[in-house]
Amino acid sequence: MIEMAMVERNENEKRSLKHKNEKCVGCGICSDICPTESIRLGPVLPIARGLVNMDYINLNKDKCVLCGLCASACPFDALEFKIDDKNIKELEEYPKWELEAKIDDESCIYCGHCVKVCPKDAIYLQKTMPEISEFMIGETEIDEDKCIYCGMCQEICPADAITIDDNDVNSSNQKIANGITLDESKCVYCGLCRRICPENAIKIICTTCMYRDEIPELEIKGNIVLDEDLCINCGWCQEICPKDAASVTKPFEGEIIMDEETVCKGDSCHACQDVCPCNAVSIVDNKSEINGDLCVLCGACSKACPQNHILINREKMNLNNIRSKSWEKHLSTLIGESSK
Amino acid sequence: MPVIIDTEKCGKIENCPGEGLCIKICEQGALFEENGDVVLIREKCDDCDLCIQNCPNNAVSKE
Structure with missing residues (x-):
């Protein structure tokens, strides 16, 4: 350690x-x-x-x-x-760095795309889907005297609501179908089971339309938290969010320049890809490609590249309240094109 | 053009602070260990220069 x-x-x-x-x-x-x-x-x-x-x-x-x-x-x-x-x-x-990364709870629909792409696992999502049984209403009845446990209903049910029960019948652990269960919390009363049943053993009535005025709107409940302590302001969440709920202020503004005089060694090297904290680098057609929208211009790739092929040009830094003149002079060296 | 290993600077792998880092970092299989020394297979070297940059003994270079 x-x-x-x-x-x-x-x-x-x-x-x-x-x-x-x-x-x-x-x-x-x-x-x-x-x-x-x-x-x-x-x-x-x-x-x-x-x-x-x-x-x-x-x-x-x-x-x-x-x-x-x-x-x-x-x-x-x-x-x-x-x-x-x-x-x-x-x-x-x-x-003070003026950095910000936030997800607007009002616009977020809890799809979880940002959680999947965040390179620092800084976003936590907790989501509750509505109970189907609150929104799909009906009645079911299985006549076990008629049922022959053929399993056709189980196979066709799109909601996986029907189970044919296999039970031991003798000492040799031989199993035989001799029971049927319908889970009403999953049933959407589509009636496919009734129509496929060769024995007319199932009765299904959908009353959803009948009660439509009493059924509430479907609502997905959720909670999304962005841990600013783990966040590096890369912008992945902002880029991927389909609802524009995420916003990120990055430390630097500027661009990445691929030097024309040197050659990227692509797949043989991929040093830039391995050191990038933002997962902003991909090797496409054996050449490094850096997505500026996901890059924080930290320069780790530029230093790791043995070919000096990657140049960082920072135009602005979001560090404010620099009161000392000598500090300002020192800090200004971070701005401008990196030397080879 | 393949890299050149300065055997004097390189020394034996057992004394390398990176424990033979060049061999581990080369994904072309151009560097391997033979009797405690680093050996280069020139044909496999892809000129990525990762070994040059990462050798803790500065023992790898190019002409």
Whole structure:
């Protein structure tokens, strides 16, 4: 088990920096931004592939001056910087990421598409379908004196409401059909069983239409929760939602550029696909394709690509309240086209 | 063009901090272990350069 990387110092005030590897995506923004080169990005691809067991980054405790810039620049909340036990994210002097990911409960129909695609399993859905018996009304009657347990009704029933019961009849465990059960909670009173029964043993009357004014509207009840602590604002939920109920604000705005002078090695390499925290990369026709709508421009792919084929061009970052001029200068290095 | 392994920098796999990471990361089967050394099958190398980038000893390169 790897110990959590942490730096702590007590002088006029107590300062501590803690790396939370479970939230880290290995993008290396922290090591890019660190003014004292105290953060080394580990072998991200081997880690992502499970070939080595290490934290994504390594903090050099002797070099770190505990300025907190890395913690402010990390869009994934993977570095926690505290001054006198207070997280700088809560201190008014420090920068704030304006990130948001939410699912509007009013427009959500609980289809669950977002749950399936979320790369971080950050969405929880609980759904209750209406009981069929409240909306389909009728009467059924099976005359067991007439029934020969042939099983035709069971086979044709589209609602799986009929079961022919097999019971032991002697000591050799020989089974024989000698019972029939109709589950009224499943029956939709379609009448197919009655029509197929060779013995006229089934009576089914559908009274749904007769009572239609008294039957309530079908309603799907549900609950959807997006765990912002796990969310990395990739935008998958927003892209997949058929009801436009999900909205995501990403950390950066900009674009991915595939360099024209270098060649993507596609299926032989797929490093970009393996390190992408957003599942935004696919290898199509032996070439890497990155879906910008699902990408957070973290740059993990760009660093993992041995060909330097992927360039990140961040045009804007949604980090506000940068009050220090020197911090502003440092942070602005994250903007612009990444160098090869 | 296939990669070149600097045997001096590489050393024996048992001493590699990545425990033969290049062999594990190469999906072309171009690198394998023979008597504790890393051996390259030139014909299988696909020039993806993953071994160059990930070798902890900087022992893999190209001309």
